[in-house]
Amino acid sequence: MTQRTAMALAIASLFAGTAQAQEAAAAPESAAATVVVTGTRVANRTALDTAAPVDIISSETLKNAGTTEMNQALSVALPSLNFPRPAITDGTDTIRPATLRGMAPDQTLVLVNSKRRHASSLVNVNGSVGRGSAAVDLNTIPTAIVKSIEVLRDGAAAQYGSDAISGVVNLRLRTDRTGGEASVTYGARKTEYELWNDVAPVGATWSAPSSRERTDGQTATVSVWKGLALGETGYLTLAAEYRDQHRTERSGYDMRQQYPRVNGAFDPRENTINRFNAWYGEPETEQATLFANAGNDLGGGVKVYGWASYQNRDARSGGFFRPAQDVRNIISIYPDGFLPIIAPTVNDFALTGGVTWRLGEWDMDASLGYGKNKMEFEIQNTLNRSIGPTSKTVFDAGGFSYDQTVFNLTGVRQFEVGLASPLNVAVGAEARREGYELFAGEPDSYRYGGQVLANGTPAAPGAQVFPGFRPANEVDTSRNAVGAFVDVEANITPQLLASAAVRAERYSDFGNSLAGKLSARYDFTPAFALRGAVQNGFRAPSPQQQNFTATSTNFINGVPFEITTFKPSDPVAVALGATPLDAEESINYSLGAVMRLGAVNVTVDAYRIDIDDRIILSENLTQANVRNYIASQGFVGVGGGRFFINGVDTTTKGVDVVINWPYNAGAAGRFDVTLAGNFTETEVTKVPQTAQLAALNPAPILFDRLNVLALEKGQPRNKISANLNWKLGQWGATLRATRYGKVLTPGTTAAFDYEHGAKTLVDIEARFALSSKLSLALGADNVFDQYPETLPPALNTTGNTPFSNYAPFGRSGRFIYARATYGF
Numbered sequence: 001m002t003q004r005t006a007m008a009l010a011i012a013s014l015f016a017g018t019a020q021a022q023e024a025a026a027a028p029e030s031a032a033a034t035v036v037v038t039g040t041r042v043a044n045r046t047a048l049d050t051a052a053p054v055d056i057i058s059s060e061t062l063k064n065a066g067t068t069e070m071n072q073a074l075s076v077a078l079p080s081l082n083f084p085r086p087a088i089t090d091g092t093d094t095i096r097p098a099t100l101r102g103m104a105p106d107q108t109l110v111l112v113n114s115k116r117r118h119a120s121s122l123v124n125v126n127g128s129v130g131r132g133s134a135a136v137d138l139n140t141i142p143t144a145i146v147k148s149i150e151v152l153r154d155g156a157a158a159q160y161g162s163d164a165i166s167g168v169v170n171l172r173l174r175t176d177r178t179g180g181e182a183s184v185t186y187g188a189r190k191t192e193y194e195l196w197n198d199v200a201p202v203g204a205t206w207s208a209p210s211s212r213e214r215t216d217g218q219t220a221t222v223s224v225w226k227g228l229a230l231g232e233t234g235y236l237t238l239a240a241e242y243r244d245q246h247r248t249e250r251s252g253y254d255m256r257q258q259y260p261r262v263n264g265a266f267d268p269r270e271n272t273i274n275r276f277n278a279w280y281g282e283p284e285t286e287q288a289t290l291f292a293n294a295g296n297d298l299g300g301g302v303k304v305y306g307w308a309s310y311q312n313r314d315a316r317s318g319g320f321f322r323p324a325q326d327v328r329n330i331i332s333i334y335p336d337g338f339l340p341i342i343a344p345t346v347n348d349f350a351l352t353g354g355v356t357w358r359l360g361e362w363d364m365d366a367s368l369g370y371g372k373n374k375m376e377f378e379i380q381n382t383l384n385r386s387i388g389p390t391s392k393t394v395f396d397a398g399g400f401s402y403d404q405t406v407f408n409l410t411g412v413r414q415f416e417v418g419l420a421s422p423l424n425v426a427v428g429a430e431a432r433r434e435g436y437e438l439f440a441g442e443p444d445s446y447r448y449g450g451q452v453l454a455n456g457t458p459a460a461p462g463a464q465v466f467p468g469f470r471p472a473n474e475v476d477t478s479r480n481a482v483g484a485f486v487d488v489e490a491n492i493t494p495q496l497l498a499s500a501a502v503r504a505e506r507y508s509d510f511g512n513s514l515a516g517k518l519s520a521r522y523d524f525t526p527a528f529a530l531r532g533a534v535q536n537g538f539r540a541p542s543p544q545q546q547n548f549t550a551t552s553t554n555f556i557n558g559v560p561f562e563i564t565t566f567k568p569s570d571p572v573a574v575a576l577g578a579t580p581l582d583a584e585e586s587i588n589y590s591l592g593a594v595m596r597l598g599a600v601n602v603t604v605d606a607y608r609i610d611i612d613d614r615i616i617l618s619e620n621l622t623q624a625n626v627r628n629y630i631a632s633q634g635f636v637g638v639g640g641g642r643f644f645i646n647g648v649d650t651t652t653k654g655v656d657v658v659i660n661w662p663y664n665a666g667a668a669g670r671f672d673v674t675l676a677g678n679f680t681e682t683e684v685t686k687v688p689q690t691a692q693l694a695a696l697n698p699a700p701i702l703f704d705r706l707n708v709l710a711l712e713k714g715q716p717r718n719k720i721s722a723n724l725n726w727k728l729g730q731w732g733a734t735l736r737a738t739r740y741g742k743v744l745t746p747g748t749t750a751a752f753d754y755e756h757g758a759k760t761l762v763d764i765e766a767r768f769a770l771s772s773k774l775s776l777a778l779g780a781d782n783v784f785d786q787y788p789e790t791l792p793p794a795l796n797t798t799g800n801t802p803f804s805n806y807a808p809f810g811r812s813g814r815f816i817y818a819r820a821t822y823g824f
Contacts, residue, residue: 037114038150038170039159040499041412041426042489048594051489051497051519051531052154053605053656059174062143064725064734064765066781066817068185068221068243070138070146071098074169076736076763079678079719080153080656085282085812086128086805090466091375093283093317094344095122095137097130101153102652102680102715103166103609105135107539107584109156111170112141113293113307115352116161118371121402121436123544125565125617128805129714131707132617132644134402134544137373138169140311140348144181144225145239145291147174153605153656155588157537158501158517161430161483165537165586166609173293173307176227177235180824183224187817189217189248191785196802198255198793206271208253217248217282217812226824234296241289247316248281248812252790252802258323258337273336278800279318282812287313306353313346316380319465320800327453328464332389340382340465344399348373354408362411369408374401379445379463386459387449397468398441400475402544405433421491428485430505435478436543441468446551467552475547475567480508481540497521509546513538513583521594531605532591541581541615545644563622564641573643575633576621577690582646586611601660608653613646616688618702625696647688648703650711654680669728677720684708709746709753714806716741716758732767734779738809743788745804747795754795754804756788761809777819785814 035044039052047054057077065073075083075098083098097105105124110117123134149171156164192213200206225239254275259267288311295305322329324337354367376399383391410428417423440446445468448461462468483505491497502516517535524530551564566573568581592605622640630638659675687703718741726733739760747753765779788807796802803811 036150037172038111038168039152039154039156040489041487042424048596048601048603051499051521052152052533052590053592053603053658055151055153055658057149057151059143059147062146062149063183063821064767064777066187066763066765066779066815068143068223068241070141070143071096073143074098074138074149074151076738078151079676079721079738080680081151082129082715082719082808084129084715084806084808085810086126087280087282087317087811088278088319088801089124089126089128089805090342091122091344091377092124092126092128093342094285094313094315094346095120095139095375097124097133097135098138099129099715100151100166100169101607101609101654101678102682104133104614105130106133106163106542107165108135109160109162109164109168110136110138111160111168112352113173113305114170115367115369115408116404116406116432118350118373118404119402119542119544121373121375121400121544123542123548125548129710131710132545132615134542137348140289140309140373141171142223142239142241142289142291144183144223144241145173145237145293147172154533154590154607155535155537155586155609156517157539157586158485158503158515158535159487161503161505162513162538162540162583165539165584165588165611173291174225174227174237174239175235175293175295176225176237177229178227180224180226181821182824183222183819183821185219185221185223185817185819187219187815188215189813190215190816191813193250193787193813194790195253196790196792196796198253198799200255201257204257204266204270206255206275208255208275212276214249214813217246217815219243219245219817230294230296234294236292236294239291243285243287245282245285247279247284249276249279250281250803250811250813251276251278252796252799254278254321254323254799256323256798258325260325269336275799277321277337277339278798279339279341280801280803280811282810283315283317285313285315287311301358303356304354305356306351308351309349311346311348313348314343315346316341316343318342320798322464328385328460330383330385330389330391333383333391333393338381338383340463341380342466343378343380345376345378346373359411362413365408365410367406367408369406370404372401372403375399377441377466377468379466379468382464384444384447384449384461384463386447386451386461387444388451391449392444395445395463395468396442397445397463397466398439399469400436400438400544400548403435407431417490419490419492420494423488423490426485426487430483432481433478434481434543436475436547437477438469438473438475438548440471440474446470462552467550470551473549473551475549477543477547479543482506495523505540507540510541510580510582513540527596529594530592531594533588535588537586537588539584539586541583541644545615546581562637562641563620563639565617566641566643568643568645570643572630572635572638572641575630575635575692576626576643577692578643578645581615581644582613584611584614584646599662603656603658605656606654607656608651611650611652614648614650615644615646616648616703616707617644618642618688619700619704619707621693621700623700625698626693626700629692629696645688645690645702647686648684648711649686650682650684652680652682654678669726669731672725674723675721676723677718679718681717682712684711704748706746706748709744710806713744714746716743716808719808730769734763734765736763737761738763740808743804743806743808745791745795745806752795754789754791756804756807759786759788759809761786773823775821777821779817779819781815781817782809782813787811787813
């Protein structure tokens with residue numbers, strides 16, 4: 001039994017031993033009656049009375065999904081949110097980003113109890129959705145601690161600051177003084193997928209099967225939460241979660257010749273080696289999470305609150321397989337070739353505390369929060385080819401960390417100014433410090449050991465698949481930001497609601513930013529209202545984008561060159577035209593309608609988001625004329641590289657539609673029906689270029705068609721879901737269908753573009769309450785075992801990756817699970 005397993009079970013036993021009788025659960029509130037705190041600072045504003053669309057995901061919705069991953073559960077619940085789950089993308093396999101309304105992962109602000117959550121330390125630098133972004137890792141928050149999630153589908157930089165371009169996700173924590181719940185979930189993938197029949201080398205006798213059956217991805221989750229009383233009015237809600245997930249493997253059949261020929265003939269081992277030689281799918285992960293949320297009324301209008309979280313995650317995912325005859329292999333170490341494994345360890349910690357009080361007519365709130373995410377890489381089952389047969393096979397490759405400290409002070413009060421409602425005024429200030437550190441790995445993980453290949457060229461240095469960070473890459477830096485805002489809201493007339501907000505911020509590294517927002521809502525009748533907003537927003541460049549750097553040595557015609565992801569401030573990047581990163585700027589427009597048709601609630605919201613100077617990661621600039629230009633500027637031995645730069649402009653347009661219908665069918669039970677859809681389209685209207693590179697002939701492209709198309713067509717243009725929940729006595733069920741629209745896997749040229757057709761996934765779960773405390777559930781996600789189209793050999797030359805990383809629902813197939821829940 002691992003230490004994490006013992007810890008989780010011990011906590012569960014402790015909670016069970018102190019259990020009190022659970023109060024009867026109240027029926028879930030309808031959206032029309034649920035009070036929200038996101039997007040408005042007016043008390044008791046309900047979800048259907050706001051000037052901007054707010055989705056509410058309840059704890060029951062999270063619990064009744066087949067997954068315990070927060071990102072995946074949100075993707076199932078919200079058509080506007082996508083979670084594509086890439087593979088063979090280094091650290092992105094472990095910390096995978098989600099997107100809202102087709103925007104970048106870091107253009108959505110994540111809050112916990114309305115306070116800013118820290119981002120992950122990882123910046124995504126590989127070919128996946130969200131390339132170049134560093135986003136919050138929602139999977140560090142266990143679903144057990146969450147009471148509800150509010151998702152504001154509207155820009156809100158003027159209200160909350162940087163990152164809130166596409167919207168805000170606010171996780172509201174449990175505040176229970178009594179009761180609790182423990183659950184155990186176990187599931188596995190039971191699936192079959194089709195294979196593309198590629199052509200074997202001339203004279204070969206091996207051939208690929210047409211399909212493959214798999215049972216893998218076994219996942220066990222133990223989760224528990226417990227509410228405890230602190231004195232007469234206080235609460236302490238504790239949650240713990242342990243999750244153990246085995247990998248899934250969806251590789252193709254590797255038709256390549258694996259071994260050197262023997263006297264001109266194929267090595268007999270070619271017919272016996274396992275050609276399903278890749279780890280392509282979900283990573284192997286083991287993680288333990290603790291979360292606590294507390295508060296107390298001290299009397300005299302003074303209340304204190306706070307929460308803390310900690311997660312340890314160990315993960316393992318694969319790189320690309322190196323066949324035995326590959327020049328990167330050493331036969332004496334790996335006679336049959338090798339599959340390098342990237343094994344990061346992630347530690348995530350957060351602590352926030354605050355106090356609320358009355359100051360005259362003002363409701364005051366002051367808080368201080370700290371969060372840190374650290375990611376360290378171990379590279380396993382690999383070698384440093386340049387060292388030779390004495391090379392190690394496991395390397396410490398270094399890593400990075402990001403930390404954030406935030407102080408908030410807010411005051412809210414109402415003024416009678418002769419309007420139909422009091423004028424709600426909120427003022428506040430925020431001070432934030434962000435730190436970023438990148439630390440080197442052991443020397444063997446990056447150094448050149450001197451070995452030369454048979455053809456006379458130097459062998460590749462560093463750990464295969466992931467060369468370690470070098471001392472020259474090390475960074476330890478920080479920045480500060482201060483800001484202030486004013487937010488006003490009132491009913492001008494009984495029918496007309498209006499609000500305005502303005503926020504100014506100053507960053508120590510790039511300067512000032514000013515954002516404003518105007519929104520309004522007009523209720524023509526109790527059954528029909530129009531709402532809309534216009535605003536400008538911003539997203540500050542992250543410390544990860546400003547400071548990430550990594551170097552690997554490539555030999556070009558036998559000459560070693562350093563290929564680097566340069567910091568924008570690096571002299572080489574400056575010579576290529578890089579400038580200090582500035583904030584992304586946006587203008588958001590939205591117009592929507594709210595309709596109450598008896599028990600049916602309908603919202604339709606159209607939006608347009610124009611973003612200027614999006615921060616992107618450039619292409620790899622390794623062309624000969626680039627190397628020559630770099631050398632002419634005095635940087636000898638530099639083989640090119642890439643860097644972050646502002647300069648991409650985009651326009652995103654779309655519509656969200658949500659229909660809710662709670663229906664009591666009497667003896668047939670209660671039905672809750674939700675139909676929802678997101679329709680979105682993004683166009684890249686400008687790409688960056690620098691004068692230095694434009695002067696070269698031919699001029700290198702900083703942001704090529706592959707990355708342009710990834711922004712425009714790499715996510716589904718539409719996503720439609722139908723969700724039915726049913727409850728009758730001891731029985732309950734959920735039936736859900738989600739249709740993902742077309743997605744393009746872009747290529748370097750049009751000949752290599754590949755369009756994936758629309759796919760519909762169906763999930764089902766049945767529940768039965770054995771008693772008032774114990775219930776069982778049995779379900780299946782992706783019941784009909786849908787997969788994206790298999791890529792043709794031209795796009796899968798190794799056989800390792802038969803499915804695209806742009807597939808919006810991954811490539812793991814059917815998941816069958818069972819869950820037992822005990823309330824106390």
